[in-house]
Amino acid sequence: MVRAFRHELAAQRVSLGLGNLAEVAEEAARFGPGFVVASSDRDSVASRVAQLVGAGEGDRFLRAAQHTPIAVTEEALAVLGRRSPSCIVSVGGGSATGLAKALALRSGLPVVAVPTTYAGSEMTSILGQTDAARKWTLRDEAVRPRAVVYDAELTCGLPPRSSAASGLNALAHAVEAFWARDASPVLLLLAEEAVRVLTEALPAVVADGADTGARLDALYGAYLAGTCLGACEMALHHRICHVLGGRYELPHAETHAVVLPQVAALYAATAPVGPLGRALGCDPAALGPTLFDLLGRLGLPRSLTELGLPPGAVGEAVSLVVAAGGYTPVEAGPAELGALLARAATGAPPPGA
Ligand code: NAD
Numbered sequence: 001m002v003r004a005f006r007h008e009l010a011a012q013r014v015s016l017g018l019g020n021l022a023e024v025a026e027e028a029a030r031f032g033p034g035f036v037v038a039s040s041d042r043d044s045v046a047s048r049v050a051q052l053v054g055a056g057e058g059d060r061f062l063r064a065a066q067h068t069p070i071a072v073t074e075e076a077l078a079v080l081g082r083r084s085p086s087c088i089v090s091v092g093g094g095s096a097t098g099l100a101k102a103l104a105l106r107s108g109l110p111v112v113a114v115p116t117t118y119a120g121s122e123m124t125s126i127l128g129q130t131d132a133a134r135k136w137t138l139r140d141e142a143v144r145p146r147a148v149v150y151d152a153e154l155t156c157g158l159p160p161r162s163s164a165a166s167g168l169n170a171l172a173h174a175v176e177a178f179w180a181r182d183a184s185p186v187l188l189l190l191a192e193e194a195v196r197v198l199t200e201a202l203p204a205v206v207a208d209g210a211d212t213g214a215r216l217d218a219l220y221g222a223y224l225a226g227t228c229l230g231a232c233e234m235a236l237h238h239r240i241c242h243v244l245g246g247r248y249e250l251p252h253a254e255t256h257a258v259v260l261p262q263v264a265a266l267y268a269a270t271a272p273v274g275p276l277g278r279a280l281g282c283d284p285a286a287l288g289p290t291l292f293d294l295l296g297r298l299g300l301p302r303s304l305t306e307l308g309l310p311p312g313a314v315g316e317a318v319s320l321v322v323a324a325g326g327y328t329p330v331e332a333g334p335a336e337l338g339a340l341l342a343r344a345a346t347g348a349p350p351p352g353a
Pocket residue numbers: 039040041042065066067068092093094095096098116117118119120121122124125126127128154155156157158159162166169229252253
């Protein structure tokens with residue numbers, strides 16, 4: 001018997017394809033001329049998008065940065081304030097989407113997103129921002145992109161390591177949805193499909209970045225996973241990654257990749273989830289080791305130290321995670337968190353059957 005649920009559908013138009021970038025023109029035209037935001041290394045695709053959405057030379061800000069620093073948002077807001085666009089168009093990874101959302105929050109303009117990684121931010125009303133070595137998140141419908149154009153062709157140049165790490169970031173959204181208190185059965189179907197699609201597509205993407213079929217599947221998986229992140233509460237995994245990203249400026253996607261097997265092992269030990277095991281093709285209790293093995297197969301780092309976590313930081317990180325509070329699906333006090341983060345710091349395998 002299905003359990004009672006509430007499932008809210010957000011008003012977003014999504015287009016996914018191969019070589020469909022031109023559709024961004026139609027999406028932006030619903031609002032009017034666009035203001036394009038991207039990271040500095042994405043200037044060529046940003047120019048293409050700018051042409052499509054009627055953005056002149058002055059209607060661009062190409063300095064989006066990881067974790068959406070407030071100082072960068074303020075710089076972009078000053079440029080935006082001198083122009084009169086009708087929408088903000090982001091092209092790039094979660095950093096570009098994050099900046100567009102931060103501007104939407106402050107200007108009231110709608111966002112059209114062209115994602116080129118698997119971060120999934122385009123499907124959420126979540127905005128994470130950083131200032132003074134602290135990252136915090138908010139949910140506000142004003143920041144949720146109104147239209148999303150996924151063109152898998154744009155992802156073909158994403159290097160293997162970035163592709164794998166970003167894919168694991170997406171996988172984390174879907175995996176954590178299985179333990180969310182507010183995930184509807186409909187959402188869990190999306191989560192299961194996301195896990196299945198991503199774990200099949202990512203090894204193919206890493207083996208051959210120009211494999212457009214695998215790229216399309218990976219982007220589809222990212223869309224599904226982002227939908228999960230946007231529709232239910234996230235818990236310990238995302239909280240740990242926010243602390244590590246905000247406090248120690250660790251790279252976002254790789255941090256998710258390293259932490260996921262460790263948190264999944266903790267969850268699975270006390271509350272194993274059958275459908276997740278099915279999607280991963282493993283015993284539900286063996287989730288941690290299975291994900292840890294996937295990291296190895298994708299050539300990803302498995303320790304936070306490799307990502308830049310300073311020596312001796314585990315104790316402070318545990319305190320920050322505890323202080324952040326919030327929902328944790330299983331019993332996890334300072335002792336469990338300390339053991340988990342110590343393993344993640346050194347790259348020791350997680351426990352599990
Ligand atoms: P990113 O956006 O910083 O991209 C990493 C690098 O890859 C950048 O230099 C970028 O320009 C480049 N790049 C992007 N697409 C490329 C492509 N197709 N080919 C070549 N290079 C490409 O990294 P990310 O992991 O996508 O995003 C991380 C950020 O997203 C963090 O700030 C994180 O907090 C945020 N995020 C937010 C949410 C949310 O719902 N609010 C969800 C996930 C991530």
